[in-house]
Amino acid sequence: MSVGYTREMTHHRFWFWLVCAVAAIVLLPITNLIFSWGNFQTDVWLHLIETQLGQLLSNTFWLVLGVSIGVTVLGVGLAWLTAMCEFPGQKWLDWALMLPFAVPAYVMAFVFLGIFEFSGPIQTQLRVWFGPGNYFPAIRSTGGVITVLSLVFYPYVYMLARSAFISQGRGLMDAARILGLSPWQAFFKVTLPMARPAIAAGLALALMETLADFGAVATFNYDTFTTAIYKAWYGFFNLQAAAQLATLLLLFVGLAVFIEKNARGKARYNQNSQHLFHRYELTGVLGIAASGFACLVVLIAFVMPVTQLIIWVIKTGLVDFDQRFLSLVGHSLSLGAVAAITTVVIALLLAIAQKQPNQRWLPKVINISTLGYALPGSVLAVGIMMGFSWLDNTIFTWWFNWLGEEPRQVLLGSLFALIVAYGIRFLAVAFGPVDSSLHNIKPSITEAARSLGANSQRIIFQVYLPMMAPGVLTGALLVFVDVLKEMPATLLMRPFGWDTLAVRVYEMTSEGEWARAALPALTLVIVGLLPVILLMRRSNKL
Amino acid sequence: MLKSLKHSCLAVTAVISAFTSIYTAAEEKLVVYTARKEHLVKPLFDLYTKQTGVQIDYITDSAGPLITRLQAEGKNTPADLLITVDAGNLWQAQDKGVLQPIKSETLEKNIPVHLRDSNSHWFGLSVRARTMVYATDRVKPGDLSTYANLADKQWDGRLCLRTSKKVYNQSLVATMIERMGTEKTEEIVKGWVNNLAAPVFSNDTMAMEAVAAGQCDVTVVNTYYYGRLLKEKPDTKLKLFWANQKTTGTHVNVSGAGVTKYAKHKATAVKFLEWLSTPTAQKIFADSNMEYPANSTVKPAKLVASWGEFKADQLNVEIAGRKQAEAIKLMDRAGYK
Numbered sequence: 001m002s003v004g005y006t007r008e009m010t011h012h013r014f015w016f017w018l019v020c021a022v023a024a025i026v027l028l029p030i031t032n033l034i035f036s037w038g039n040f041q042t043d044v045w046l047h048l049i050e051t052q053l054g055q056l057l058s059n060t061f062w063l064v065l066g067v068s069i070g071v072t073v074l075g076v077g078l079a080w081l082t083a084m085c086e087f088p089g090q091k092w093l094d095w096a097l098m099l100p101f102a103v104p105a106y107v108m109a110f111v112f113l114g115i116f117e118f119s120g121p122i123q124t125q126l127r128v129w130f131g132p133g134n135y136f137p138a139i140r141s142t143g144g145v146i147t148v149l150s151l152v153f154y155p156y157v158y159m160l161a162r163s164a165f166i167s168q169g170r171g172l173m174d175a176a177r178i179l180g181l182s183p184w185q186a187f188f189k190v191t192l193p194m195a196r197p198a199i200a201a202g203l204a205l206a207l208m209e210t211l212a213d214f215g216a217v218a219t220f221n222y223d224t225f226t227t228a229i230y231k232a233w234y235g236f237f238n239l240q241a242a243a244q245l246a247t248l249l250l251l252f253v254g255l256a257v258f259i260e261k262n263a264r265g266k267a268r269y270n271q272n273s274q275h276l277f278h279r280y281e282l283t284g285v286l287g288i289a290a291s292g293f294a295c296l297v298v299l300i301a302f303v304m305p306v307t308q309l310i311i312w313v314i315k316t317g318l319v320d321f322d323q324r325f326l327s328l329v330g331h332s333l334s335l336g337a338v339a340a341i342t343t344v345v346i347a348l349l350l351a352i353a354q355k356q357p358n359q360r361w362l363p364k365v366i367n368i369s370t371l372g373y374a375l376p377g378s379v380l381a382v383g384i385m386m387g388f389s390w391l392d393n394t395i396f397t398w399w400f401n402w403l404g405e406e407p408r409q410v411l412l413g414s415l416f417a418l419i420v421a422y423g424i425r426f427l428a429v430a431f432g433p434v435d436s437s438l439h440n441i442k443p444s445i446t447e448a449a450r451s452l453g454a455n456s457q458r459i460i461f462q463v464y465l466p467m468m469a470p471g472v473l474t475g476a477l478l479v480f481v482d483v484l485k486e487m488p489a490t491l492l493m494r495p496f497g498w499d500t501l502a503v504r505v506y507e508m509t510s511e512g513e514w515a516r517a518a519l520p521a522l523t524l525v526i527v528g529l530l531p532v533i534l535l536m537r538r539s540n541k542l
Numbered sequence: 543m544l545k546s547l548k549h550s551c552l553a554v555t556a557v558i559s560a561f562t563s564i565y566t567a568a569e570e571k572l573v574v575y576t577a578r579k580e581h582l583v584k585p586l587f588d589l590y591t592k593q594t595g596v597q598i599d600y601i602t603d604s605a606g607p608l609i610t611r612l613q614a615e616g617k618n619t620p621a622d623l624l625i626t627v628d629a630g631n632l633w634q635a636q637d638k639g640v641l642q643p644i645k646s647e648t649l650e651k652n653i654p655v656h657l658r659d660s661n662s663h664w665f666g667l668s669v670r671a672r673t674m675v676y677a678t679d680r681v682k683p684g685d686l687s688t689y690a691n692l693a694d695k696q697w698d699g700r701l702c703l704r705t706s707k708k709v710y711n712q713s714l715v716a717t718m719i720e721r722m723g724t725e726k727t728e729e730i731v732k733g734w735v736n737n738l739a740a741p742v743f744s745n746d747t748m749a750m751e752a753v754a755a756g757q758c759d760v761t762v763v764n765t766y767y768y769g770r771l772l773k774e775k776p777d778t779k780l781k782l783f784w785a786n787q788k789t790t791g792t793h794v795n796v797s798g799a800g801v802t803k804y805a806k807h808k809a810t811a812v813k814f815l816e817w818l819s820t821p822t823a824q825k826i827f828a829d830s831n832m833e834y835p836a837n838s839t840v841k842p843a844k845l846v847a848s849w850g851e852f853k854a855d856q857l858n859v860e861i862a863g864r865k866q867a868e869a870i871k872l873m874d875r876a877g878y879k
Contacts, residue, residue: 051874113748118740119755132756140741221705221744221879231707234606235870237634382610389614397618409618412611413601492607496573496599499580507579507602512745512767 015353019362022346026369026424029383030250033375036243044232044241052223060224060252062142063149063217064207070150071206075157076199078294080187083165084173086279087287093294095533100301101155102528104485104505106215107521108152110514111305113139113219145222151301152216153209156478157202160433163470164198165191167440197439201432204257205478208374208428211253215487225249226376239382246379253374257367306525312518320504320519329523332484332500339422340430340480344472346423347430351438351468352460355446370428377425381489384421388412388493413495421489426482430475437471438464481528501527572810574600575608577626578797582830586823596810605631605709612640612802622805623815627797628709629666630716633863636663641800644812652819652837656858657796666796666859667818668827669834671852672714673792674783675768676760677753686760686783689718689793693733701737702749702758706873710746710764713862714793715869720861721790724872731876742879747771754780764795769832769845784852791855795862796836 048056081087082094100108114120116139123136137143168191176186192199214226225245233242282290350366372380388411397407411417441464449459465472487502494503501520508517576583580602587598601608605626612619612635624635635641641663649658649665657666674686685696692701704711718727739758743749746767753761768782785792799818801811817823821840828835829843841847 047871047874051871117748117751118757119748119751124755127756138741218707219744221707221742223879227707230606231870233610234604234709235707235712236867237606237609237638239610378607382607385611386614389611389616389618392618393616407618409615409620412615413620488607491601491603492611494601496601499602503602507581510604511579512747513770 015356018349019353019365022350023365023369025420026372026427028387029380029424030372032383032386033243033247033250033379036240037247039240041238041241041244044236044238048228052228056223056225056228059142059222060211063145063210063224066142066146067149067153067210068203068207070146071154071157072199072203074150074154074297075202076161076192078154078297079158079161079165081290081294083162084170084279085282085290087282087290089291089295093291093298096298096302097158097294098155098532099298099529100151101159102481102525102532103152103302103305104215104521104524105149105152105209105213106219106509107309108301108305109148109216109219110509111308112144112148114308114514115304140220140222142222145217145220148216149210149213151297153206156205156209157199159474160198160202160436161195163474164195164436168194198436201436205373205429205432207256208253211249211374212376214376214378229376229379242379246375250371250375253371254368257371306522309518309522309525312515313522316515316518318519320516325519328499328501328504328520329527331498332502332524332527335418335422335500336480336483339419339426339483340476342419343423343426343430343479344434344476347427347434347475348472350431351434352464354435355438355464366431370431372424373426373428377486377488378492380425381421381492384424384489385412385492388417413493415495415498418490418493418495421493422483422486425486425489426479429478429482433471433474433478434468437468441467477531480531484524484528570594570596570810572596572598572622572807572814573620574598574623574625575612575621576600576602577605577608577631583625585830586818586826589826590814590817596814605634609635609638609640613638617804619802619804620806621802622807622811623799623801625797625799628713628862629796629798629859630709630713630862630866632659632664632798632800633860634866635800637863640803642803642805644801644815646812646816648816649819654836654838656856657836658798659800659860660858664798664800665815665819666798666836667824668797668831669794669836669854670764670766670796671792671794671834671854672710672762672764673785674760675750675753675763675780676783677756678779678781680759683783688786688789689714689762690722690730692760692762693730693737697737697760699737699739700759701734702739702752702761703734703742703878704746704749704763705742705744706870706878710795712866712869712873713795714762715873716862716865717793717855717857719865719868719872720857724868728872728876731873731878735877750780754778765846765849766832772845782849784850786855787853790857791853794854794859796859797833798836
């Protein structure tokens with residue numbers, strides 16, 4: 001027995017060190033930010049408090065509230081329809097609803113403004129018909145920003161909720177109905193609470209994206225915490241103040257995550273995987289309404305922006321479509337793939353570490369290490385960059401001196417550093433789905449396996465992994481698409497010559513050359529879509 | 543023993559190097575960090591490589607991150623040259639100590655005094671004016687005069703502006719502070735805000751589109767944005783108006799470059815910078831973005847010249863950087879978002 005006991009002990013230690021190592025790397029940039037408080041920027045803070053802080057806080061608050069409601073209603077509602085119901089077009093709407101995920105928020109924002117602004121085609125036409133005047137509520141407003149971000153970020157909730165509903169099956173719902181609940185009651189009392197971890201994970205991702213978003217809010221010129229961070233950095237050239245603002249933002253996110261986790265409490269969720277169940281058939285008016293609603297979302301969130309991009313591409317012709325353009329695609333794809341695999345493997349290890357017995361503090365460490373996702377990309381990128389250049393300037397300089405060589409940079413500007421940066425940035429994205437699929441594994445399964453004499457390794461490989469495959473795939477896919485869209489870290493840390501599609505989009509959009517940005521942006525969407533479609537079709541077969 | 547250890551370490555380092563951006567210190571090579579966009583600088587890089595054989599590696603990003611990166615890299619930086627838009631950004635780079643002063647007769651001869659740093663840390667290479675664009679069917683050119691005049695009652699509900707977050711507007715207001723003092727400028731900026739017909743826009747192009755659509759009658763933009771609009775819609779009803787012609791002259795800004803403090807190829811970098819100030823390069827540099835050459839012996843492109851001659855403000859452009867923080871604070875106080 002004692003042998004087994006010590007083996008268990010070494011196991012514990014292994015997981016302990018593993019999580020510590022990952023957390024250390026992830027927390028490096030965040031620590032960097034926290035250290036910024038050592039040099040309090042009184043001047044900038046006083047100015048902010050006097051002028052904008054109140055507005056920033058209220059803007060950020062309304063945005064978070066609005067997007068929460070928007071993505072939950074869209075994500076959960078649509079997921080329920082496509083996972084549990086039968087209605088005209090359900091088969092293809094099922095995966096078509098994932099398409100908006102490949103549209104970057106900054107592209108959506110710009111297209112939206114281009115179409116609905118006072119000077120846009122719709123209002124111009126209205127003025128032609130009905131005479132001069134303003135026929136729309138102001139598009140560049142809180143409502144406008146909430147609409148755009150909800151349309152772009154609902155797929156997070158949709159994707160996770162959908163797989164939760166599918167694996168739940170109908171059994172429980174039917175049982176609840178037999179016990180006398182109405183369909184709505186059954187949905188709100190049984191189905192929804194069961195899917196809550198998945199929905200919460202999706203919502204958390206959507207909200208982190210919202211808080212970190214710069215592209216869309218900047219296009220709308222809607223002041224949030226993010227825009228204040230950029231202003232401190234690009235305007236006052238005060239990185240310290242920017243970092244201090246960023247840690248404050250992080251604090252809010254941490255608080256939100258903490259509240260959610262506590263609200264979830266000690267509930268355990270188990271589910272029966274029944275993949276063969278009869279969907280609810282929606283016929284007649286209901287069927288058409290369901291179809292119409294889903295089609296409308298796909299239309300506005302995907303068809304509209306893509307059509308606009310296509311129009312622009314046609315307008316500019318294929319000027320930029322050359323040999324170099326293909327290399328951009330290659331760079332984007334390879335970075336996305338490598339980063340997706342790396343990040344998911346790390347997320348998996350962390351998730352499994354969490355399942356080990358007697359690891360009460362682990363979830364807390366892991367939670368902290370996924371917070372980086374809520375930071376504006378640039379800020380995190382700078383934190384990471386500083387971490388790497390510090391290593392370069394200390395350890396490697398010493399190393400080269402010892403070797404008797406000229407010191408030079410090894411990490412910063414290396415592919416390795418860029419992949420690590422992606423890993424740090426998108427750990428949360430991979431961890432959410434992986435972790436929520438792990439929640440689906442009943443404790444009793446683990447106990448049964450243990451009582452049958454399986455050791456930890458066998459449990460991992462023969463029990464956990466097969467059950468987690470859908471979550472792992474989802475995580476990998478989300479990271480892949482996110483890396484394709486990622487801009488600031490790529491810009492700041494890419495090796496010479498490693499331009500990507502997102503870099504090209506930046507080059508054009510930052511100068512307002514939207515038509516020329518269309519080709520790389522459209523390519524980005526298409527390349528990001530392929531895996532989305534593949535995965536959705538696959539998950540239907542699972 | 544130790545020797546073989548060192549050898550194996552060298553081998554390991556070499557393997558790591560395969561994954562990294564390590565440089566063999568080739569003599570004829572340059573590394574550039576540029577905030578001026580790739581399609582505006584690459585033709586010049588290619589031409590220079592063709593003429594001299596110097597290979598040029600570059601990274602593009604915004605000025606803020608590039609300057610921060612140079613600071614973080616310190617002595618180990620691979621960068622030799624920083625190219626960026628806006629004098630404010632150039633001044634900040636010098637203020638953060640990432641540039642070094644350059645003694646060069648060629649540059650001093652080719653680039654006018656008010657378009658370069660007084661301590662020669664950076665040099666303007668192209669000039670853009672920031673001035674009014676108005677709707678010809680609703681505004682008489684006689685109604686327009688100065689930037690300050692846009693705060694006047696007659697423009698109530700007729701003015702559109704780009705956000706104060708853009709450095710170009712910060713530079714404009716910084717110059718106004720220098721010319722008229724803080725109080726007067728703040729009053730003017732408040733007047734602008736009161737006259738706005740729509741919330742401020744995130745870029746110059748959108749502001750011009752709003753004027754074209756009739757949402758407002760006048761806005762303030764960089765000349766090359768107007769140039770792009772003309773190329774796209776040659777029949778547009780919008781026209782440029784040269785501001786402050788009877789007073790201090792139209793506000794101008796530059797894009798420019800400086801040699802980094804720890805440049806590994808300083809001599810090559812200086813040579814390249816000098817070449818950029820010569821007529822051949824100046825022509826390409828300015829024309830690629832419909833700007834004015836900084837070198838006064840070079841003529842602007844035909845389309846640019848067709849907007850007419852104008853009196854430019856002779857104030858040294860470094861003011862834009864020196865007063866940038868002050869300008870931002872002033873605009874915040876005035877409620878200019």
